[in-house]
Every structure is written in structure tokens, then in C-alpha cells.
Amino acid sequence: MTKSTVWIVLSLFIICLISAGLLSKVYTLTRARIELIQNEKTQLNLAKVSDDTTSTQTGTVDTIMLSCLCRVLPTSKSYIEIIKDTLWIVNDERNQKIGIVFKIAPQGYGGPIPIWVGLGTDTIIQKIFIEADELKETPGLGTQVVESSFQEQFTKRAVNELKLSQDTKGIQAITGATISSRAVVNGIRDNIKRYKKYLISDTLPKAP
Amino acid sequence: MVTNLLLIFIAAFIVNNILLMRYIGLCPFFGVSTSFSTAFGMSSAVLFVMLLSTWVTWILYHFVLIPLDLVFLRTAVFILVIAALVQFVEMFLKKNFKPLYSAMGIYLPLITTNCAILAVTFLVIDYKYSLLQSTIFSIGTALGFGLVIILFSAIRERLEFAPISRSFKGYPIAFIAASLVALAFLGFVGLFGLTL
Amino acid sequence: MITKQKTNRWKYLTQGIILENPILILMIGLCPTLATSTNANNALGMGIAASFVLICSNIVISAIRKFVPDSVRIPIFIIVISTFVTTVDYIMQAYTPSLHKVLGVFIPLIVVNCIILGRAEAFAYKHNIIDSFLDGLGKALGFTLIIVLMGIIREYFSKGAIFGMIIGPKALISNPMLFMIFPPGGFLLIGIFKAIINKFILNKEVVE
Amino acid sequence: MSIFLKSILIFGGLGLGLGILLAFINRKLAIAKNIQLEKIIEALPGSNCGACGFSSCEVYAENIADEKISIDSCLPGGKEVAHAIGEIIGKEAKLREDQIAVLVCQGGRKECSERFIYDGGTDCRQAYILHGGNKSCVFGCVGFGHCALVCPFGAIRIGENHLPIIDEKQCTGCGICVKECPKMTLKLIPRTKxxxxxxxxxxxxxxxxxxxxxxxxxxxxxxxxxxxxxxxxxxxxxxxxxxxxxxxxxxxxxxxxxxxxxxANARPYAMISSLCNGCGECVKVCQFDAIEGKINERHKIIIAKCIGCGECFKICPVKAVKMAGALGHQRAA
Structure with a gap:
């Protein structure tokens, strides 16, 4: 190996080392804050889908300002995370289970569509929430799936009503985005079946 | 399963065309699309390198970066791998496929700085596609890139002889022509329910 | 002798803004310009991010230019630039999450942004640190100036607002020109800008 | 700091691996980078004009290096390039004459009328599509300046008589305009012709x-x-x-x-010296009856009529005729 090729390989190696070191330093510094923001968002979404008005206590979700980082939790609820970042059990202040919340990401064609689903103990969907800004889309262009009118259709729906249809019985698909709306409906229905077992058993189940 | 793949292909090929709808890869687009042969050479080189780099980066991401929780290295590793890949491809072609190299070779160094290649590797990760889906996606994007760049090179060859005022000759008229073509591509939004 | 030195240094700075403006004259760095200038805030965000990376990478590259072997200089430049880009990426994720969401895939794309690699290759690799810093600053200002200008125009026509403040006439707000947000608007705007610049440069040449 | 360590290991390892791979492949795949090729490429003008029939100078140089082709087909380079390459590869450069492009049609707007009024695209190839152009002479040059457009050396401009004017100093005889002209009214002739x-x-x-x-x-x-x-x-x-x-x-x-x-800018004229014995041979030969004089008397040339063709000079048995003015047939310039 002539001297010049040694130097070529060495210089590449040194630059990689320095940049890797720097990057890991930056990552560890900013990771704390990013996680903080991430938790903040999950709490907000959890609250959004589980404001179970039919629950015994009257606590309603008060507004949560994302920008101010003080964690104003909904008055009564506590969330126990079962599966990291996908499933939470919702308990009221007397630690009675009143429902579950799970997050799914069915495959739309503009990329995965992140949906939060709040399910009451009576397997009736309380609310769903589609995170608009999570969608990896060209900046500035919204997609129709995010419109609140589409999300409202899911409130107070039983599992068997979850199918695309023209009449008000089922869910009306959005014109122009049939593929994405079908992905949302199927995604929710399949995952409800998967997470249903957490509703029934009172004791805290082991993570699957 | 197959319709799913087909729809990903069409979305990448026409509906979300990487050049006209996502604005990625414009630098070589205006530089190379002056004549058909250069445009064809460039798009075949892009297809070849985009496919290879999507595979390499996808495997690297899912089997090295995620298990070791080094996701923050994503940008650096990807671009380094692509630069090295282009270097190997160039040397390999120069040695074994001389005619192919002389047709496509001159564009290879250009490709390292081509935003489209890196963009595809990132989009494939963000969309959480499987390896097969990302292959289809990258083929679709590369063909979309080729389609637009060849289509546009024909337009620009005609523009050479059109009577255009002096200050609009060259790049300005090319941009305006590109905006009209982009307008036409906008018509594809909503095809088969594929939104942007 | 020093004054001559100072003048051409000053020239490096001012050249970047009008005479050798990266977007309009050198025609490089078009991808982020068109993509993120849908409104003024995004444009400003991208402008600052790209400028930070451009200036820092210019300084570092001109600092280490003596140790870089010529045959492997492109990969080394790329590693240096990608280090800065990742730092910007994670700082943005920590402190300005909303802007980071909107800019999305275009932040990592700064690595292959033709301005930065172009300036590194053409200028920083051959000049000393102060000159490359000034050149980087000039190019960054030129880039940010144009991208913010486009952001303002596109936002004004599509939302009748600038930096979010609604100032447009009623008619514009009731039926905004959405054409400007979509890709065709961006291409058209750059085409017109380039024509105006040609007009100045062309008759300047004739005068000479 | 496990993250720090892990990232250094992975990224450093990747950089090292790629560096080694690069160096290794560089040597294994290194084609015989002969220095000769480099030198030839430097000697070539590098304008990639394609006159040698190859897409670029580099491809042409490779062909020369493999001795596949004569080393003087680089027309713009002409003699100096051919010599330079000759020395590099040690082969005597077989010289092809230096060439120049000329217009073989003198029918401009004044001399040749137009068949129909045409205000279509201002390029010869577009005008050619429409019945071969609007000139009443079907073979003539339409004069829209496509040759001026394609000439890589800017040697052609369109005169006011709507015909291309070729600047002989600029023209290197690369022949691109001859190939590009749809009407084939340009031709390559030796520069000395x-x-x-x-x-x-x-x-x-x-x-x-x-x-x-x-x-x-x-x-x-x-x-x-x-x-x-x-x-x-x-x-x-x-x-x-x-x-x-x-x-x-x-x-x-x-x-x-x-x-x-x-x-030729200027032509010489003949002069008859005192040696002339009046044999009259030159009078028979001169087609412009520019020579007068009686038999056995010294003849005289009428300068106005003499075009300097040199026939009398050649035929005169007593070598009495001299050519004067433009130094024989060479151009005055």
C-alpha cells in the first residue's frame, strides 16, 4: 500500500470519527428535549381521543397548550402505557378502567396515516384523531383524510358498523381519496379485534 | 397485494412525480435536458444508481441503524454510501462495460449531488415501506424522473428555434415551460384515489 | 496592498447577493427554493438552516483543505456537510418542531444542495478561511433573500398574508390563487425572476 | 457513553471500510492508465467539436492511443496538434491538407428572387421543410444562418445579402457546418485552393x-x-x-x-520584356486578347485586360514574359 493510499484511507477514517463523535454529542444533547416534546404530543393525543363524556365523573378535557410545556393533564385521567407507543389503558381517578387508547398507522399511498383510537369498555369507539402534521407530505399541501368531518363519522360507532358504504349506516368515504379512507376504516377495525382482549381483563395484563 | 404495489408505482411514477410535484432533483433537470441523448443517458444512469442505493440504504437502515439505535446517523451514512456506490459503479462500468460507460459514464459523477437519489432513500424510510415496496417505489420514481426529463428535452430542443425575446431565451423560457408541464401533471392528482 | 486585499474580500461578500446570486445567476440550489417557499415562514426557516450549514461547512472545509487528499475530497466534503446538516436537523427537531415538520424531507436534502457542495468544491477548497467565510455569508444572504422574497410573493397570492399576517385585499382572501402554492407557480415565479435578471444583465452587457 | 461509542464504531468502521474498499478496487479495476493518453488529451484542443467523428476529444484520444485511427483527423487542431500527437506516440504525422469551408452559392436576395413570401421559423432546417425554402432556385442557400448557429468557432455570419460569410482566419475546417446545412451549399476545399x-x-x-x-x-x-x-x-x-x-x-x-x-484578393499581370522576338505564340494562347503587337516586333500587354493567368508566361519560348503585381498566384494578404 503506497503511502498516498494509506493517507487516503486514514483521512477518510479520521473525518468519519470526528463527525460521528460530534453527531452523537449533538444527539444526546437534543434527545432529552425531543423526547419531552414527543411525550407532550402523545399526552395531548391521548386526551383528545378519550374524553369519555359518558364516564361517571364530569371532568372534561380542558385545552392543552402545546407551546407552553407545563403539563396540564386532563383532570381525572391517568394513562398506563402497555405497549410502548402503541397501547394505553385509560383509568379514572379511582383506578377503574374506563377504556383503552391505541395508535395505529395503516398504509395509505401518501405514506402511513397515524391514527389515535379511543375505545370505551363497551367496545364503542369514543373518538378517533388523525395526526395531520405527522403525514410525510409535500409541505403546504393537506390531504383530504384529515378533514374533521371524516373523523367525526367514527365517533360513537360500534365495531360492526365500521365499513365503507354510501348510506349513513356505514362510513362515507371521501371523494378523491377512496384508497386512503378505506385504509383508515380497515386499519381501525382490524386493530380493535387485536386490542379487544385488553378491555375485558381487569387485572393488568402482561405485555404480549 | 399486487394492486397495492401497482398503486405505489403509479403514485411514484406520475401522481407524485419526483421532479414536477416534489421539486426534487431540479439541478440536473435544467442542466442536462437540453438534448434527447443527454437526457436519456442521465435518466438511465439515475435509474441504475437509484435502485442500487435504495437497496443498500434500506438494508443498512433496518439491520444496522435501528437495532443499534443510531438513527441520527441516517443522513451521514446514506450520503456517504451513495457517494461510494457511485464511485464503484463508475469504476466497474469503466472496466467491464466500456460502451455503456461512454454512453452513461459522464453523468455518474453528476449523480452523487443529485437530490433525487438521496430523497428516495429518505422517503422510503419515512413511508415505512418494505424492501419490495421500496424497490417498486424507486423504480417508479426513476422512471418518472426519466419520463419528465426526456419529455422536457424534446420541448427544449423545439425552444431553441422558437422566436423568443432575448431576456427570456435560455433558462427563463425553460422554467415557464416546466411550469406548464407541471400544471399538466397536476391533473393526475386524484388518479385512482391517489392523493398528493 | 491591504486595501486591494480588503476590496476583493468585500467583493466576495457582495458578489453572492446580486452578481453571483446562487439561485438566479448560478442556477443552483433550486430544489429547496421552490419546495419550501410556499410561505414566508418556511422560506425563512429553510434559508437560515441552509445558511448555517453553508457558512460552517465553508469554514471547516477551507480550514482542513491542506490535509484533504485530492482523490477522495468529495466524500470528505460530504461527511463534513452532513455533520452540520444533522446538527441543524436535530436542533430544529428540539426547538422548532412545527417548522421541522413542515420542512420535512428537505432538511436532510440540504446535504446534496448544489450550492453548498458547489461552493465547497469551487471556492472553499481553494481559498483561506476568511475569504470562504465571506463567500459563504454572501451566498447564504443571496440564497435567503431570494427564497424569502419568493415565500412572500407566493404566500401573498395564495393566502393574502405575509408572515401569517393577513394584509391582502378581501377579494384575494375570498378566492386565493392556489396556483402559487402548487409546483407550477414556483416554476413560473423563478422563470420571471430569471427573465428580470437577464433583462438587467443583458442590457448591462450591451452598455459595456 | 454507549451512544457515543456505538456511533464512533459504526460510522468510523463504515468510513474505514469504504476507504479500504475504494483503494482496493481502485487498484484492481485500475485500467492501464497510460500516461500517453493523458498527454494526447492535453494536446487536443478539447472543444469536443466532433470533427474527428468522435463524440469527444477524450474518445478520440483513446482511439489514437489504441492506434486505431490516423492522428491528423483533428481538423481544428490542424498541423500543430497532429505534430504534437505524432511526437507523443512517435509516429510521423501523415498530414491531411488544412481545409476550409466555402459557400458554393452566390445567389443572395439581390441575385435570386423568392418563390413565395415565407415568415415561418427563422432557421434553415425549418425553412427547408417547406418545399426546400422560399428561394426560386431550389438548390440555393436559403440564408437563415443555421451554419452560423452551429459553427463552434463563430467563423460564419450572415451578410446583408442574406448569404453566410465565412471568416477564413476563424474557420478551422471542422466541417460541422457542411454536415449541418440542409441544402448542402457549403463545401470543404483545401485552404490553398x-x-x-x-x-x-x-x-x-x-x-x-x-x-x-x-x-x-x-x-x-x-x-x-x-x-x-x-x-x-x-x-x-x-x-x-x-x-x-x-x-x-x-x-x-x-x-x-x-x-x-x-x-484570391489580387491577381498578378504579365509584362513583356525586351527579349521578346515577336513570335506571336503568346497572342494565340491569350484568351483575353490582352497582348498586342505585330510579328517580329516587341509585343505589349494591355494591363486592363490581362487577368494574370500566366499562359503567356508558360508558352513564351524566349522567357520574355514576367508576372508582376500580386507576387505570382499567392494572395496579396
Whole structure:
């Protein structure tokens, strides 16, 4: 190996080392804050889908300002995370289970569509929430799936009503985005079946 | 399963065309699309390198970066791998496929700085596609890139002889022509329910 | 002798803004310009991010230019630039999450942004640190100036607002020109800008 | 700091691996990078004009390195490049004459009328699509300047008479304009050749006559007049055999419609010295009766009529004739 090729390989190696070191330093510094923001968002979404008005206590979700980082939790609820970042059990202040919340990401064609689903103990969907800004889309262009009118259709729906249809019985698909709306409906229905077992058993189940 | 793949292909090929709808890869687009042969050479080189780099980066991401929780290295590793890949491809072609190299070779160094290649590797990760889906996606994007760049090179060859005022000759008229073509591509939004 | 030195240094700075403006004259760095200038805030965000990376990478590259072997200089430049880009990426994720969401895939794309690699290759690799810093600053200002200008125009026509403040006439707000947000608007705007610049440069040449 | 360690290991390892792989492959795949190739590429002008028939200078250099092709087909480079390459690869450069492009049509807007009014695309190839252009002479140059556009050396510009004017100093004879011209009214001739026909019309005599005032209507006077029979009629045009032609210029001046183009700026004239014994041979030979005098008396040349063709100079048995003025046939410039 002539001297010049040694130097070529060495210089590449040194630059990689320095940049890797720097990057890991930056990552560890900013990771704390990013996680903080991430938790903040999950709490907000959890609250959004589980404001179970039919629950015994009257606590309603008060507004949560994302920008101010003080964690104003909904008055009564506590969330126990079962599966990291996908499933939470919702308990009221007397630690009675009143429902579950799970997050799914069915495959739309503009990329995965992140949906939060709040399910009451009576397997009736309380609310769903589609995170608009999570969608990896060209900046500035919204997609129709995010419109609140589409999300409202899911409130107070039983599992068997979850199918695309023209009449008000089922869910009306959005014109122009049939593929994405079908992905949302199927995604929710399949995952409800998967997470249903957490509703029934009172004791805290082991993570699957 | 197959319709799913087909729809990903069409979305990448026409509906979300990487050049006209996502604005990625414009630098070589205006530089190379002056004549058909250069445009064809460039798009075949892009297809070849985009496919290879999507595979390499996808495997690297899912089997090295995620298990070791080094996701923050994503940008650096990807671009380094692509630069090295282009270097190997160039040397390999120069040695074994001389005619192919002389047709496509001159564009290879250009490709390292081509935003489209890196963009595809990132989009494939963000969309959480499987390896097969990302292959289809990258083929679709590369063909979309080729389609637009060849289509546009024909337009620009005609523009050479059109009577255009002096200050609009060259790049300005090319941009305006590109905006009209982009307008036409906008018509594809909503095809088969594929939104942007 | 020093004054001559100072003048051409000053020239490096001012050249970047009008005479050798990266977007309009050198025609490089078009991808982020068109993509993120849908409104003024995004444009400003991208402008600052790209400028930070451009200036820092210019300084570092001109600092280490003596140790870089010529045959492997492109990969080394790329590693240096990608280090800065990742730092910007994670700082943005920590402190300005909303802007980071909107800019999305275009932040990592700064690595292959033709301005930065172009300036590194053409200028920083051959000049000393102060000159490359000034050149980087000039190019960054030129880039940010144009991208913010486009952001303002596109936002004004599509939302009748600038930096979010609604100032447009009623008619514009009731039926905004959405054409400007979509890709065709961006291409058209750059085409017109380039024509105006040609007009100045062309008759300047004739005068000479 | 496990993250710090892990990232250093992975990224550093990747960098090292790629570096080693790069160096290794660089050597294994290194084609014989012969220094000769580098030197040849440097010697070539590098304008990638394609005159040598290859897409770029580099490809041409590779062919030279593999001795596949004669080393002087780089026309723009001409003699110096050929010599330089010759030294590099040690082979004597077989010189092809230096060439220059000339227009073989003199029918501008004044000489040749237009068949129809045309205001379409301002490029010869577009005008050519429409019945071969709007000039009444079907073979003539339409003069929209495509040759000026494609000339890589900027040697051609369109004169006010709507015909291309070729600047001989700039023109390197690369032949691109000849290839590109849709009407084939440009031709490559050796740079030293002074006289060439200025018409390409293959029409019959009378059609040419009522279409263009300077067109050759194949009267074949020049063929008879040429002392070296370098001309012979071929589909209504006098074809010139460059090897026989001595650029004497007789055909230029004998042609009734001066269809011949004479690139010499100035022509010499003959002078008869006192040695003349009045034999009268020169009078028989001179086609422009520019010599007068009685038998056995010293003859005299009428300078106005003499075109400097040099026939009397050649025929004079006593070498009494001298050529003066433009130093023989060389151009004055």
C-alpha cells in the first residue's frame, strides 16, 4: 500500500470519527428535549381521543397548550402505557378502567396515516384523531383524510358498523381519496379485534 | 397485494412525480435536458444508481441503524454510501462495460449531488415501506424522473428555434415551460384515489 | 496592498447577493427554493438552516483543505456537510418542531444542495478561511433573500398574508390563487425572476 | 457513553471500510492508465467539436492511443496538434491538407428572387421543410444562418445579402457546418485552393437563367477555356478536378455569369520584356486578347485586360514574359 493510499484511507477514517463523535454529542444533547416534546404530543393525543363524556365523573378535557410545556393533564385521567407507543389503558381517578387508547398507522399511498383510537369498555369507539402534521407530505399541501368531518363519522360507532358504504349506516368515504379512507376504516377495525382482549381483563395484563 | 404495489408505482411514477410535484432533483433537470441523448443517458444512469442505493440504504437502515439505535446517523451514512456506490459503479462500468460507460459514464459523477437519489432513500424510510415496496417505489420514481426529463428535452430542443425575446431565451423560457408541464401533471392528482 | 486585499474580500461578500446570486445567476440550489417557499415562514426557516450549514461547512472545509487528499475530497466534503446538516436537523427537531415538520424531507436534502457542495468544491477548497467565510455569508444572504422574497410573493397570492399576517385585499382572501402554492407557480415565479435578471444583465452587457 | 461509542464504531468502521474498499478496487479495476493518453488529451484542443467523428476529444484520444485511427483527423487542431500527437506516440504525422469551408452559392436576395413570401421559423432546417425554402432556385442557400448557429468557432455570419460569410482566419475546417446545412451549399476545399465554382444548381440552363442572375447555366465555355482541362460537365455543373487545376483564374473571367468564386484578393499581370522576338505564340494562347503587337516586333500587354493567368508566361519560348503585381498566384494578404 503506497503511502498516498494509506493517507487516503486514514483521512477518510479520521473525518468519519470526528463527525460521528460530534453527531452523537449533538444527539444526546437534543434527545432529552425531543423526547419531552414527543411525550407532550402523545399526552395531548391521548386526551383528545378519550374524553369519555359518558364516564361517571364530569371532568372534561380542558385545552392543552402545546407551546407552553407545563403539563396540564386532563383532570381525572391517568394513562398506563402497555405497549410502548402503541397501547394505553385509560383509568379514572379511582383506578377503574374506563377504556383503552391505541395508535395505529395503516398504509395509505401518501405514506402511513397515524391514527389515535379511543375505545370505551363497551367496545364503542369514543373518538378517533388523525395526526395531520405527522403525514410525510409535500409541505403546504393537506390531504383530504384529515378533514374533521371524516373523523367525526367514527365517533360513537360500534365495531360492526365500521365499513365503507354510501348510506349513513356505514362510513362515507371521501371523494378523491377512496384508497386512503378505506385504509383508515380497515386499519381501525382490524386493530380493535387485536386490542379487544385488553378491555375485558381487569387485572393488568402482561405485555404480549 | 399486487394492486397495492401497482398503486405505489403509479403514485411514484406520475401522481407524485419526483421532479414536477416534489421539486426534487431540479439541478440536473435544467442542466442536462437540453438534448434527447443527454437526457436519456442521465435518466438511465439515475435509474441504475437509484435502485442500487435504495437497496443498500434500506438494508443498512433496518439491520444496522435501528437495532443499534443510531438513527441520527441516517443522513451521514446514506450520503456517504451513495457517494461510494457511485464511485464503484463508475469504476466497474469503466472496466467491464466500456460502451455503456461512454454512453452513461459522464453523468455518474453528476449523480452523487443529485437530490433525487438521496430523497428516495429518505422517503422510503419515512413511508415505512418494505424492501419490495421500496424497490417498486424507486423504480417508479426513476422512471418518472426519466419520463419528465426526456419529455422536457424534446420541448427544449423545439425552444431553441422558437422566436423568443432575448431576456427570456435560455433558462427563463425553460422554467415557464416546466411550469406548464407541471400544471399538466397536476391533473393526475386524484388518479385512482391517489392523493398528493 | 491591504486595501486591494480588503476590496476583493468585500467583493466576495457582495458578489453572492446580486452578481453571483446562487439561485438566479448560478442556477443552483433550486430544489429547496421552490419546495419550501410556499410561505414566508418556511422560506425563512429553510434559508437560515441552509445558511448555517453553508457558512460552517465553508469554514471547516477551507480550514482542513491542506490535509484533504485530492482523490477522495468529495466524500470528505460530504461527511463534513452532513455533520452540520444533522446538527441543524436535530436542533430544529428540539426547538422548532412545527417548522421541522413542515420542512420535512428537505432538511436532510440540504446535504446534496448544489450550492453548498458547489461552493465547497469551487471556492472553499481553494481559498483561506476568511475569504470562504465571506463567500459563504454572501451566498447564504443571496440564497435567503431570494427564497424569502419568493415565500412572500407566493404566500401573498395564495393566502393574502405575509408572515401569517393577513394584509391582502378581501377579494384575494375570498378566492386565493392556489396556483402559487402548487409546483407550477414556483416554476413560473423563478422563470420571471430569471427573465428580470437577464433583462438587467443583458442590457448591462450591451452598455459595456 | 454507549451512544457515543456505538456511533464512533459504526460510522468510523463504515468510513474505514469504504476507504479500504475504494483503494482496493481502485487498484484492481485500475485500467492501464497510460500516461500517453493523458498527454494526447492535453494536446487536443478539447472543444469536443466532433470533427474527428468522435463524440469527444477524450474518445478520440483513446482511439489514437489504441492506434486505431490516423492522428491528423483533428481538423481544428490542424498541423500543430497532429505534430504534437505524432511526437507523443512517435509516429510521423501523415498530414491531411488544412481545409476550409466555402459557400458554393452566390445567389443572395439581390441575385435570386423568392418563390413565395415565407415568415415561418427563422432557421434553415425549418425553412427547408417547406418545399426546400422560399428561394426560386431550389438548390440555393436559403440564408437563415443555421451554419452560423452551429459553427463552434463563430467563423460564419450572415451578410446583408442574406448569404453566410465565412471568416477564413476563424474557420478551422471542422466541417460541422457542411454536415449541418440542409441544402448542402457549403463545401470543404483545401485552404490553398483559390478558385471554386459558386453554384450548386443542377437545373437545366434556361431554368437557372430565369431564376438566378449569377447561376451557372452550363454553357461550358469554361470547360473549353481551361488550358489544363481540369473541368468537365457533370449534371449541368462544371466539376473541377483539384489535382489538375492550377487556380489560374481563366474560368473565373471567361464565365459569362461569373459563377466561379475567386478567393484570391489580387491577381498578378504579365509584362513583356525586351527579349521578346515577336513570335506571336503568346497572342494565340491569350484568351483575353490582352497582348498586342505585330510579328517580329516587341509585343505589349494591355494591363486592363490581362487577368494574370500566366499562359503567356508558360508558352513564351524566349522567357520574355514576367508576372508582376500580386507576387505570382499567392494572395496579396
Amino acid at each position: 483559390l478558385v471554386h465554382l459558386g453554384c450548386v444548381s443542377k437545373d437545366k440552363g434556361n431554368t437557372v437563367r430565369n431564376v438566378c442572375s449569377v447561376g451557372c447555366f452550363s454553357c461550358s465555355i469554361c470547360i473549353k477555356a481551361c488550358p489544363y482541362d481540369a473541368l468537365k460537365m457533370e449534371n449541368n455543373l462544371p466539376l473541377m478536378d483539384f489535382s489538375k487545376c492550377t487556380d489560374c483564374g481563366i474560368c473565373v473571367y471567361r464565365c459569362p455569369t461569373n459563377s466561379f468564386n475567386d478567393r
